[in-house]
Amino acid sequence: MRLTVIGTGYVGAVHAACMAETGHEVLGVDTDAERIAQLAAGRPPFYEPGLGAMLQRTVDSGRLRFSTSLPEAAAFADTHFLCVGTPQRPDSGAADLRHVEAVVQELTPYLRDGRSLLVGKSTVPVGTSDRLAPRLRGAADLAWNPEFLREGCAVQDTLRPERIVAGVRTPRAEARLRKIYAPLTAAGAPFIVTDPATAELVKLASNSFLATKISFINAMAEICDATGADVLTLARAMGADSRVGPRFLSPGLGFGGSCLPKDIRAFTARAEELGLAESVAFLRQVDEINTRQRRRTVGLAERLAGGTLADRSVAVLGAAFKPHSDDVRDSPALAVAEEARRRGAQVRVHDPEALDNARAAHPGLQFVLDVVKACEQADVVLHLTEWPQYRDLDPAALAAVVRTPAIVDARHTLDPAVWRAAGWTLCAPGRPRLG
Incomplete structure (x- = not known):
């Protein structure tokens, strides 16, 4: 089948590549011409394991193309997946639906009367589909098919999903989505049919x-x-x-x-x-509990640094919000690093993949490419993102470069016995006996 994917951010780029991988002809559409050029060259604009090879493979096969034109998208296919972002509004906690609404408004005049299906994958408040459907003016049916991707596992989650949720209004929409996802359901993926409101709510x-x-x-x-x-x-x-x-x-x-x-x-x-x-x-x-953990981690760092971080050297292991990703949006690791800097520490940050994004978002921090150099003369080391590279560090070798062998394991992936045998003081939240 021919499909378009509108919005080629994290969700859209992964969905487009995976749909092409399963045999569909796919056109990815975005207003960002630079991003489109990068994707068309087979290069993902973010780090996601397995995506680069798949993207290059499907682009080379001709099954995946990219464009900046919505009219081209409407002419290319009758099924359009809506994958634009819904960020938090700056004035409240509510979702900002401007991008979703803009696509519906701009795409509708080009849709083929009664034949098109617009499938929302963006995460939206319950009731959004009911509000948007009348704006299509009968030119298309509107369904909701939420994504359940985990960064670092997005390709696997798309090709081997734990469930596919299809919020549909008509049997025709259900039939088309079943056909699109047939390669996945044939491999055992459950296909759950519901109304659009329930589909919006489940995410x-x-x-x-x-x-x-x-x-x-x-x-x-x-x-x-x-x-x-x-x-x-x-x-x-x-x-x-x-x-x-x-x-x-x-x-x-x-x-x-x-x-x-x-x-x-x-x-x-x-x-x-x-x-x-x-x-x-x-x-x-x-x-509130989640946000408080960041302050508690800084408190553990102060405790290990002698009661204050002022004029102390702090090494931070991790910048991405989770391993196997270069995403630093609302990163707990960088929030802790910034708070340590505000309290007077000299902070050096290492991450295997996220340094460029972290540097752009937090220019006041110092970023180091080599993990050992990041730890040189550190008064305290903070393990904040659970990359496997950090779990595999040699604590004895690292002890030779720090000023004080003291570490906060905020992710509970280091072996306390091994680190303490190498001369380290190790603290971890919820494990007071380790300190």
């Missing part, structure tokens, strides 16, 4: 639940710090209960990125618009 509800689980175990880490209990043992014991499960029950610095923080705030704002603020009031606490 925000899922992310809100995951955020709640992370903040819950971080709240327990605070209790562990106060009582001498060990949060990792607590999490393991809780996760052994099949009703709870171990996934996302991972204490540490908390979540960041472009999805969970934005989505729980947008969900809260939409509930308030519906007069249901009390139903999701707990999400404000989830957000």
Whole structure:
């Protein structure tokens, strides 16, 4: 089938390449001419494992092309996936739908009357599809098909999804989406059909639940710090209960990125618009607990640095909000680095993939390409993004270059026994006995 993907940011670029990989002819469309040129050359504009090779392969095959023209998109295909961003509005926690609304307004005059299907993948507040559908003036059907991508695993999540949710109004829309996703459902992917409102809601509800689980175990880490209990043992014991499960029950610095923080705030704002603020009031606490972990990590750093970070040298391991990504949006690691700098520390930051993006977003910090050089003469090292490269560091070799062998493991992926045997003092949130 022929498909267009409108918006070639993170979601759109991955979706376009993966749909072409499954055999469809795909045209990716974006207003950013520089991005389009880069994608057309087979080069992804961001780091995502597996995407580069797939992009080059599908471009070379001719199944994937790119354009800046919406009229060309309308002429190319009858099915259009809407993958533009919905960032948080600067004046509130609500989602900014300007890009979604602009595409609907600009594309509609070019659509083939009654034959087109516009499929939303952007994360939007519940009720958005119902509000937008009349604006299509009968030129197209409107369905919602939310994405459930994890940065660092996006290609796998697209080609081997845990579920495909299709929020449709008509049997024709359902049939077309089933045909598009047939290669994935044939491999076992569940295909869940629902109305558009439920499809919109499932993305925000899922992310809100995951955020709640992370903040819950971080709240327990605070209790562990106060009582001498060990949060990792607590999490393991809780996760052994099949009703709870171990996934996302991972204490540490908390979540960041472009999805969970934005989505729980947008969900809260939409509930308030519906007069249901009390139903999701707990999400404000989830957000506050998450933000508090950043301050607590800085507090651990001060403790290891002798009570103050003023005039101290701090090495930060990690800039991306999560490993296997170069995304620094709402990065907890960079928030901690900036707070350490504000408290008077000289901060050097290392990351395997995200330094260019981090440098652009935080020009006041110092960025170092070599992890050992980042740690030279450091009074305290902060392990803030759980890249496997950091787990594999030699603590004895690193101890030889720092001023003081003291480290905060805010991600709980370092082996305390190994590091302490190499002469390090290691602190981790929720594990007071390690300090």
